[in-house]
Amino acid sequence: MSNENFAAPIIPVLxxxxxxxxxxxxxxxRYPKQLLPLCGDQTMIQETALRVGRDHGFADPIIICNQEHxxxxxxQMMQAGVQPTHLVLEPCGRNTAPAAAIAALLARxxxxxxxxxxxxxxxAILNAAAFHEAVMAGAQTAATGMLVTFGIRPTSPETGYGYIEKGDxxxxxxxxVQQFAEKPALTVAQSYVAGGRHLWNSGMFLFRAQDFLEELARLAPEVAYTAEIALEAASHDLDFLRLENKTFAQAPNISLDFAVMEKTDRAAVVPCDIGWTDVGAWSALWDIAQKDETGNAVSGDAILVDAHDNLVRSDAGLTALVGVDNLTVVVTEDAVLVANRSRVQEVKAVVDRLKHEGRKERLEHRRTYRPWGYVHRLHDGPGFLVNRLTIHPGHKISLQRHQHRAEHWVVVRGxxxxxxxxxxxxxHVNESLFIPAGIPHRLENAGTSDLCLVEVQTGDYLGADDVVRIEDHYGRI
Known part of the structure; x- marks a missing residue:
């Protein structure tokens, strides 16, 4: 794709x-799917950013994200060589309409x-060239004042997607756009596919910022007003733009489709075949995965004997399947999922139960990321916890102390x-240090490669909230 036909930039907003x-x-x-390499070697947000990189004619992106991520x-953007013009932090989730408003204001x-x-x-988009062609067609339409969405030509009567009916x-x-349709019943979805006028709603949009803001002010003025105030009162936090909390929280929790696209007379759709999926369930990964001669899609270390048509992902150790068919098997360090492939949409019920029981497996993995690197929980028991700390070059943890726990550090690399x-x-490597409870301490990597330590915590309380930060390089006090 080339942007040379347009005087104004096309600014991707992730x-x-x-x-x-x-x-x-x-x-x-705390580490959702966009931060994970589900469809290749790079994470989904990295793949999305690189798909709309400068080498394809786009401007540098704006990213709008949850502040915890x-x-x-x-x-991940640094690793991918992507430099966002803004990395905007939402203090709370407010669906896509307020986020789109913030993006349009910044783009303008x-x-x-x-x-x-x-x-x-x-x-996931498997055909990047077709995607770029669709964006070019959308840009030509958006240049006439239309608000463009991208409709995916359906390959099956999916009931998990919304649909868009083509007009003139x-x-x-x-x-x-003739009309938008909510997720349909199966018989309705079958009629949509047979009729040939309906497309899957991809949730991707393209418009001139000014055109969208005009329609937003007319059709959803409260969204427009709160977004503008939250942005005007935003503060810079290191490399991040933090939206003002109180005002943004008052923004209606509403989708861009419902706020504007379903009501405007300027909605247009570009039909496309781009190998698109929203990766909304394990079934979506099964659909795009490569299968072997027995119909199995395998990622990681796994042995299958007399097993057929299974999706297997093993991120922790050897996984073996014998004499089973049509299963989804997912193995991580601290959890295993086994489900019939036809019922993977019900995994959400497991997450709901974990939430009800207050279990940490819903929230995070054993590896949790920090601004300075990451912590990998190795083992825990009554009165002790063993972690592996990795600190990137030039980074340091906060100057801090703990009330309830002592710590033992052993350097294994760096x-x-x-x-x-x-x-x-x-x-240095193989040297150790004991940090008594209550003593201020800091750990810093002054070298040029990752610093790796084994940390043993001991005490009567080992919760993550037992920390008092005295100084912090990352503004977390």
């Missing part, structure tokens, strides 16, 4: 929200005629600069 509960146990609330997303600041390409960060042709590649009370010392 929406990174949601919990991805139907892809448990790989996806967790900010450091992981920033690191960049250029008065800027176009916004609104993309969920957790969708605007060009050989774009149509007016060189650690340690602050303990009023003293500093350097720890």
């Amino acid at each position: 929406l990174s929200g949601g919990s991805g509960s139907r892809l448990w146990p790989v996806s967790r609330e 900010r450091f992981a997303i920033a690191e 600041r960049e250029h008065p005629d800027a176009m916004v390409l609104l993309l969920p960060a957790d969708h 042709a605007l060009s050989d590649k774009a149509f007016r 060189e650690a600069l340690v602050t303990l009370g009023d003293e500093q010392r350097v720890l």
Whole structure:
């Protein structure tokens, strides 16, 4: 794709929200599917960002995300060589209409005629060339003042997607939207596919920022007003733009479809075949996965004997299946999912039960990410917890102390600069240090490669909230 036919930039906006509960146990609330490599070597948000990179004619992206995921997303963008113009933090989830409003306001600041390409960060697109062609067709239509969405030509009567009915042709590649339809019953979905006028609603949009803001002010003025105030009162936090909490929380929790697209007379749709899926359940990954001669789709270390048509993902150790068919088997360090492939939509019921029981497996993996690196929980028992800490070069944990626990650090790779009370010392590989409860301490990687330590916590209470930060490089006090 080339943007040279347009005087104004096309600014990609990546929406990174949601919990991805139907892809448990790989996806967790604090580390959802867009942060994971589900369809390739790169994570889904990395693949989305690279698909609309500068080498394809797009401007640098805007990313709008949950504030809990900010450091992981920033690191993944750095790894992918992507430099967002803004990394916007939502203080609370408010669906896609307020996020689209924030994006359009920021894009208009960049250029008065800027176009916004609104993309969920957790969708898979297998045919990037066809996607770029569809965007070019959408940009030509958006340049006439239309608000464009992208409709996927259906390959089956899916009941999990919304649909868009095509109206009159605007060009050989774009149509007016006749109407939007909610997720249908099976018989209705079958009639949609047979009729040939309905498309799956992809949730991707393209419009001039000014055109969208005009329609938003007319059709959903409360969304427009709260977004503008929340952005005007936003504050900069390191490399992030933090929306004002109180005002943004008052924004209606409403989708872009319902707020604008279903009501405007300027809605257009570009039909496309781009190998799209929203990866909304394990069945979606099964659909796009490569299968072997027995119909099994296998990722990771697995042995299958007399087993057919199974989806197997093993991220932790050897997994063996014998004499079973049509299963979804997903193995992580701390959880195993076994489900009939026809019932994987019901995984959400497992997550609901975990939430009801207050179990941490709903929230996070054994590996949790920090702005300085990550913590990998290795083992725990009564009165002790063993972690592996990885600190990236040039980073450091906060100067902190603990009331209830002591810590023992052993360096296994790299060189650690340690602050303990009023003293500093350097720890090398195989050297260790004891940190008593109540003593201020800090750990810093002053080297050029990752610093790795084994940490043993001991005490009568080992909760993550037993920390008092005295100084913090990342603004977390």
